[in-house]
Amino acid sequence: MDDIPASSIPASSITPAGFSDLVDPSRIQALVAELAASPLGIAPILSAAELTPLSADSYDYSPLLVPLLEGKRAQLAVRADRVEQVLAVAGACARHRVPLTVRGAGSGNYGQCVPLAGGLVLDLTGLNRLRSVDPASGVAEAEPGCVLADLDGLLAPHGRALRLAPSTYRTATLGGFIAGGSGGLGSLRWGFLRDPGHLLGLEVVTLEAEPRLLRLDAAASAPLNHAYGTNGILTALRLATTETVAWQQLVVGFDGWEAALEAARELPATALLLNALCLLEAPVAVRMPWPSGCPAAGPGEHRLLLHAAPDTMEVLPGWLAARGGQLRWQGPPAEAGTPKGARGRTLPLWELTWNHTTLHWRARAQDWTYLQLLLPRPEAPLLEAVRRRWGADVLWHLEGVRQQGTPRLVALPLLRWQGPQALADLIAQCQDLGAVLFNPHVVTVEDGGLGVVDADQVAAKAAYDPAGLMNPGKLRGWQGP
Numbered sequence: 001m002d003d004i005p006a007s008s009i010p011a012s013s014i015t016p017a018g019f020s021d022l023v024d025p026s027r028i029q030a031l032v033a034e035l036a037a038s039p040l041g042i043a044p045i046l047s048a049a050e051l052t053p054l055s056a057d058s059y060d061y062s063p064l065l066v067p068l069l070e071g072k073r074a075q076l077a078v079r080a081d082r083v084e085q086v087l088a089v090a091g092a093c094a095r096h097r098v099p100l101t102v103r104g105a106g107s108g109n110y111g112q113c114v115p116l117a118g119g120l121v122l123d124l125t126g127l128n129r130l131r132s133v134d135p136a137s138g139v140a141e142a143e144p145g146c147v148l149a150d151l152d153g154l155l156a157p158h159g160r161a162l163r164l165a166p167s168t169y170r171t172a173t174l175g176g177f178i179a180g181g182s183g184g185l186g187s188l189r190w191g192f193l194r195d196p197g198h199l200l201g202l203e204v205v206t207l208e209a210e211p212r213l214l215r216l217d218a219a220a221s222a223p224l225n226h227a228y229g230t231n232g233i234l235t236a237l238r239l240a241t242t243e244t245v246a247w248q249q250l251v252v253g254f255d256g257w258e259a260a261l262e263a264a265r266e267l268p269a270t271a272l273l274l275n276a277l278c279l280l281e282a283p284v285a286v287r288m289p290w291p292s293g294c295p296a297a298g299p300g301e302h303r304l305l306l307h308a309a310p311d312t313m314e315v316l317p318g319w320l321a322a323r324g325g326q327l328r329w330q331g332p333p334a335e336a337g338t339p340k341g342a343r344g345r346t347l348p349l350w351e352l353t354w355n356h357t358t359l360h361w362r363a364r365a366q367d368w369t370y371l372q373l374l375l376p377r378p379e380a381p382l383l384e385a386v387r388r389r390w391g392a393d394v395l396w397h398l399e400g401v402r403q404q405g406t407p408r409l410v411a412l413p414l415l416r417w418q419g420p421q422a423l424a425d426l427i428a429q430c431q432d433l434g435a436v437l438f439n440p441h442v443v444t445v446e447d448g449g450l451g452v453v454d455a456d457q458v459a460a461k462a463a464y465d466p467a468g469l470m471n472p473g474k475l476r477g478w479q480g481p
């Protein structure tokens with residue numbers, strides 16, 4: 001179906017302002033009573049101490065989202081580890097007209113699993129089994145609560161690996177990545193999650209008085225991919241996987257920015273097999289916590305971070321040296337099961353890339369935020385124009401991706417926060433110079449993407465959540481039952 005221009009949607013359906021009212025306590029009590037009486041072992045969570053963290057994600061990277069979202073809290077939560085429990089919770093929420101917001105690890109950046117209208121938060125981290133791996137095709141079916149690194153650990157004995165993962169690989173869940181993420185590690189080879197061929201099917205629970213458990217093929221699954229859990233509860237996902245490769249972690253230093261940028265542009269056009277490419281401007285590189293054994297970046301040293309296949313090592317160091325790049329460090333593949341939260345000695349290189357760059361920078365400078373841009377080609381004119389206007393208040397962090405089959409660079413620049421007008425001015429400048437914005441300072445699916453309503457996502461919501469109870473306020477195209 002065709003996209004509907006964002007301008008045709010009434011402004012009143014865009015803001016979460018109308019979601020300050022919580023669900024009437026009598027309906028919550030009736031729901032709690034029904035769930036507590038269920039023979040399926042469902043334990044409603046009602047304590048504020050538990051509900052507060054279960055209602056939050058990593059939206060604090062955005063100074064615009066903080067005032068909008070802080071204080072938004074679920075009225076109850078449930079942890080489910082079996083599909084029968086999900087069916088029971090969905091049916092009860094529909095019958096009592098209580099909003100339901102699904103949650104994985106809660107690492108999203110746009111308040112994706114913050115319940116704007118209160119109601120129930122459904123934590124699916126316990127629904128986490130790898131159901132099958134097809135030995136011939138490598139197609140895997142897994143439950144949404146699987147932590148991505150753990151899932152890779154289960155795929156490895158089959159010689160298979162995930163194609164794509166966010167830099168939150170050690171904490172994020174599969175369901176949250178498909179419903180809320182976009183790409184990350186592997187995007188250099190495999191593009192983005194919504195590209196046809198990654199998500200092959202879904203098992204979905206509908207939000208109806210008599211919930212249905214549906215199995216959708218790849219085409220029918222597409223509208224639920226990156227819909228922030230607004231149009232169905234994902235209870236299993238079928239994915240294409242890739243061969244395992246012992247990705248070498250490489251850190252390359254450059255004295256000149258132009259040479260570093262040129263290498264980042266040219267590398268994806270070689271026959272060298274790479275899975276990730278990240279370029280950090282010198283002032284960013286100097287503040288990163290490098291893995292043990294990797295020397296800290298010197299002043300003025302720009303750094304290129306790579307995941308490279310072992311067979312590239314015969315050619316890559318010489319190729320880089322010819323372009324002014326010096327190999328500073330080579331590490332073996334980081335263990336998929338590296339303990340969560342471990343820092344220093346076990347820090348995997350990927351935890352300096354994508355939004356982890358922002359995380360490390362903000363750990364020292366909380367008055368900074370970020371943007372997400374697909375850069376035009378050539379990139380240098382935009383990068384230079386922004387530098388001329390904003391000086392050291394905008395710092396460049398680039399990632400290599402494949403966009404509709406073509407190697408491109410995206411930017412996650414770090415910005416000193418100077419208020420909403422300065423942010424709007426910077427966005428306008430970048431758009432005027434040809435960048436495509438993926439805005440991390442908004443709460444709806446559409447505004448975080450290309451700004452247009454996807455009619456298929458809305459149609460799926462009408463079919464699977466006809467009362468509009470799922471994660472209300474996040475799908476701008478939904479205008480009510």
Ligand SMILES: Cc1cc2nc3c(=O)[nH]c(=O)nc-3n(C[C@H](O)[C@H](O)[C@H](O)COP(=O)(O)OP(=O)(O)OC[C@H]3O[C@@H](n4cnc5c(N)ncnc54)[C@H](O)[C@@H]3O)c2cc1C
Pocket residue numbers: 057058101102103104105106107108109112113124144165166167168171172173174175176177178179180181182183184185227228229230232233234235354355356359471
């Ligand atoms: C430091 C940092 C780095 C990051 N790097 C990346 C990156 O490289 N690439 C990237 O894409 N993202 C990135 N993110 C964002 C986020 O970590 C990922 O998108 C991650 O995959 C989300 O998974 P989660 O389990 O935390 O999902 P959650 O935050 O729990 O949920 C995300 C969305 O999915 C919905 N959802 C979750 N489970 C289900 C389900 N079973 N059914 C229906 N809906 C569901 C939720 O309602 C919510 O709308 C980063 C975030 C941080 C803080």
